[in-house]
Amino acid sequence: MNKGKMYIVGTPIGNLGDITYRAVEILKSCAFVLAEDTRESVKLFKKYDIKTQLISYRDQNHIKMIGKIKEKLDMGLNLSLISDSGTPLISDPGFKLVKELREQGYIIESVPGPSALISALSISSLPTDRFIFLGFLPKSTKKRKEILKKYFELGNTVIVYESPKRVLDLLNLIQDCTYENSVALAKDLTKMREEVLLGDATELISLLKERDFDMHPHGEFVVLISPTLKKE
Numbered sequence: 001m002n003k004g005k006m007y008i009v010g011t012p013i014g015n016l017g018d019i020t021y022r023a024v025e026i027l028k029s030c031a032f033v034l035a036e037d038t039r040e041s042v043k044l045f046k047k048y049d050i051k052t053q054l055i056s057y058r059d060q061n062h063i064k065m066i067g068k069i070k071e072k073l074d075m076g077l078n079l080s081l082i083s084d085s086g087t088p089l090i091s092d093p094g095f096k097l098v099k100e101l102r103e104q105g106y107i108i109e110s111v112p113g114p115s116a117l118i119s120a121l122s123i124s125s126l127p128t129d130r131f132i133f134l135g136f137l138p139k140s141t142k143k144r145k146e147i148l149k150k151y152f153e154l155g156n157t158v159i160v161y162e163s164p165k166r167v168l169d170l171l172n173l174i175q176d177c178t179y180e181n182s183v184a185l186a187k188d189l190t191k192m193r194e195e196v197l198l199g200d201a202t203e204l205i206s207l208l209k210e211r212d213f214d215m216h217p218h219g220e221f222v223v224l225i226s227p228t229l230k231k232e
Contacts, residue, residue, distance in 0.1 A: 004031070004073040006101055007080040008094065010087040010113015014190035016047050023111050024048050031077035034069070036093055040084045057081065062096045069097070073106055080111075087115045091135040091161055117159050120186035120222035123196060124157075127226055131157040139166075141173070149177050152227040159224050164217030168208060175201040180228040187219035 007026050012018040027033055027050050034057035035041040041054055057065055072079055083092035101108055117133050132151050137144045137160055151158050162170050167185070174181055183204055185197040197204055208214070 001074075001076050003106060004075065004077040004079060005107045005109055006069075006073065006098075007078065007109050007111050008088050008098065009033075009080045009082050009111040010115070011041075011044060011082050011085060012190065013085045013114045013116050013119065014188065014194075016044060018114050018190055019044070019048070020111070020113060023113055024050065026111050027052055027080055027082070029078065030080045031072060032079050034065075034079060034081045034097075036083045036088075041082060052080075057093065057097070059093045059096060062093075066097065066100060070101070070104070070106070073101075085114075085116075087113055090115055090117065090133075114190070116161070116186075116189055116222050119189050120184070120196070120224060121157070121159065124184035124186065124224045125198065126157045126182060126184055126224050128157070131159055131224075133159045136161050136163075137170070141169070144170070145173050145177060148173060149229065152177055152225075152229045155227070157224055157226050159222065162221045162223050164213075164219055164221065167217070167221050167223065168205060168214055170223060171201045171205050171208075174225055174227070175205070178225075178227045178229055182226040184224040186222040186224070189222070193219070 007030065009023050009026055030052055032055050033052050035054045036058060038054040038056050069079065081088050081094055081097065088094040089098065098108055121128055121131060132154065134147065134151065137147060174183060181200050183199060183201050185204060188194045197207060
């Protein structure tokens with residue numbers, strides 16, 4: 001019996017209309033769909049009348065789930081992996097799963113879809129020819145600063161994800177690390193409140209404070225930085 005395939009399926013990052021025909025077909029045709037949070041994914045499934053059973057899969061339950069996943073694939077069943085939004089594995093669960101399945105010879109196929117970092121980069125007006133994605137930075141200010149300085153030295157556009165509670169602290173670090181900088185703050189991409197704020201770190205700090213953002217933080221940010229590093 002031929003083994004089943006594992007599909008890595010991109011889903012919308014906000015607007016539920018941003019899903020491909022192929023993604024819907026694959027999700028409908030699979031035996032099971034592995035989802036980061038089934039409560040979130042059910043909204044998408046209801047909109048597109050996808051009846052496939054959702055199963056919770058996260059990095060935390062990988063060891064518990066991997067045997068069951070391989071068992072289904074060995075039966076010839078096709079499975080899909082989705083995250084709460086966007087492309088799985090990009091600052092979302094799935095790396096352990098894909099690595100283990102790939103090493104054991106299972107077929108894995110990509111069903112491309114939205115990605116917050118690529119969407120933000122494409123509309124940021126910052127250089128797009130070379131960029132570095134760092135995901136979420138550590139919480140430690142010292143470690144965050146060390147990482148930023150290391151990658152700022154390369155002169156590429158640097159992209160990170162940041163929570164609303166820490167975005168002002170991040171802007172202050174950018175200001176401390178750089179001689180000049182251009183920054184784009186992208187939030188709520190593809191949603192009604194989509195916004196991209198442009199300026200240097202100092203300008204954006206002032207703008208957010210004028211809005212009392214520190215008192216009412218909201219919306220996960222994609223932060224894009226084009227830096228000129230300070231000389232020590």
